[in-house]
Amino acid sequence: MYTSAMLKEKPVVVQRALFDHYANLGLNEKQFVILIKLLDQENDRNLQPPLEDIQRGTTLSIQEVSHIINQLSQLKIIDIKIEKDDQHKYNEFISFDPMYEQLALIKNEAMQQGTVEDQNLQFKKLFQEFESTFGRPLTPLEVQTLNHWIDTDKHSNELIMSALNEAHSLDKLSIKYIDRILLNWKKKNITTVESSKEESEKFNQTKKVKQNVNLIPTFDWVNGENPYDK
Numbered sequence: 001m002y003t004s005a006m007l008k009e010k011p012v013v014v015q016r017a018l019f020d021h022y023a024n025l026g027l028n029e030k031q032f033v034i035l036i037k038l039l040d041q042e043n044d045r046n047l048q049p050p051l052e053d054i055q056r057g058t059t060l061s062i063q064e065v066s067h068i069i070n071q072l073s074q075l076k077i078i079d080i081k082i083e084k085d086d087q088h089k090y091n092e093f094i095s096f097d098p099m100y101e102q103l104a105l106i107k108n109e110a111m112q113q114g115t116v117e118d119q120n121l122q123f124k125k126l127f128q129e130f131e132s133t134f135g136r137p138l139t140p141l142e143v144q145t146l147n148h149w150i151d152t153d154k155h156s157n158e159l160i161m162s163a164l165n166e167a168h169s170l171d172k173l174s175i176k177y178i179d180r181i182l183l184n185w186k187k188k189n190i191t192t193v194e195s196s197k198e199e200s201e202k203f204n205q206t207k208k209v210k211q212n213v214n215l216i217p218t219f220d221w222v223n224g225e226n227p228y229d230k
Contacts, residue, residue, distance in 0.1 A: 012040050017103045024106050025099070026075050033058065034068045035077060038094060048080065048092040076102065123150065126157045133168055142175045155182055162196045 014036055018025075022032045034054060041049040048069075055065045072078045079095040127146065131138055138146070149155045163181040167173055190196050 012036060014039075015103075017107055018099070021103060021106050025077060025102055027072075027077070030060070031068055031071060031075075031077075034060075034065060035072060035099075038069070038072075038078070039096065042094075042096070048094045122157050126160060129161065130164060133164060134173060145175050145179060149179075149182060153182065153186065155186075156191070158193050159185070159191065159196060162193045166196070166200050 018035075022035075027035065037054050037058075038049070041053060051062050051065050051069075054069075055062050058065070060068070069078075069080075073080050076098045077096075079098050081093045081095070082090055083093060084090050127138070127143070130142075130146065146160075149160055150157070160178075160182070163178045163185070166181055167178045170177075185191075185196055185199065188199065190199055
């Protein structure tokens with residue numbers, strides 16, 4: 001007598017990639033079920049199981065099952081090879097490598113698409129941040145420069161944002177000035193936000209020192225005037 005626990009002993013395992021993308025492989029539900037049954041009966045030698053074993057438990061006839069298996073081969077889901085063994089008996093072997101190769105391509109394309117969408121979203125956020133900081137829409141030339149920083153100069157969005165903040169803090173909001181900042185950082189091999197902040201701190205410290213030096217009064221040796229007497 002079967003119990004529910006006994007029925008759980010041997011579940012049919014379907015790979016997530018196949019489960020999610022069988023339609024992308026061009027499979028309908030009938031073909032998908034037959035493929036699962038073939039995978040479930042996969043053995044070490046990859047011998048094709050008897051059609052009766054595949055047909056069992058379905059509403060399909062033997063002829064329909066055979067036709068679907070041929071369709072799987074035509075769709076390059078499986079590769080069927082006929083080989084002669086040592087006893088001169090011909091056997092059919094099934095390889096699922098074509099299916100896995102197609103699934104790998106599908107997954108990689110989906111990943112690349114996701115990367116492109118993420119890049120577009122990040123650029124949109126960067127674009128909006130520039131317009132918000134500038135307090136006006138960007139001109140076509142400014143948008144072109146923004147694209148140039150990303151596509152040609154290969155600056156990260158974070159580094160460009162850091163340059164924008166640096167220009168803003170110095171009250172010199174212009175694309176040309178931001179471009180000079182990025183060019184200066186590139187010459188110094190500054191590629192991270194942390195490095196850019198360190199460079200900005202050094203620049204500000206140097207600027208303060210110069211300002212303090214300019215504020216120190218100097219003695220006019222020619223006219224004999226002491227600046228502190230004024």
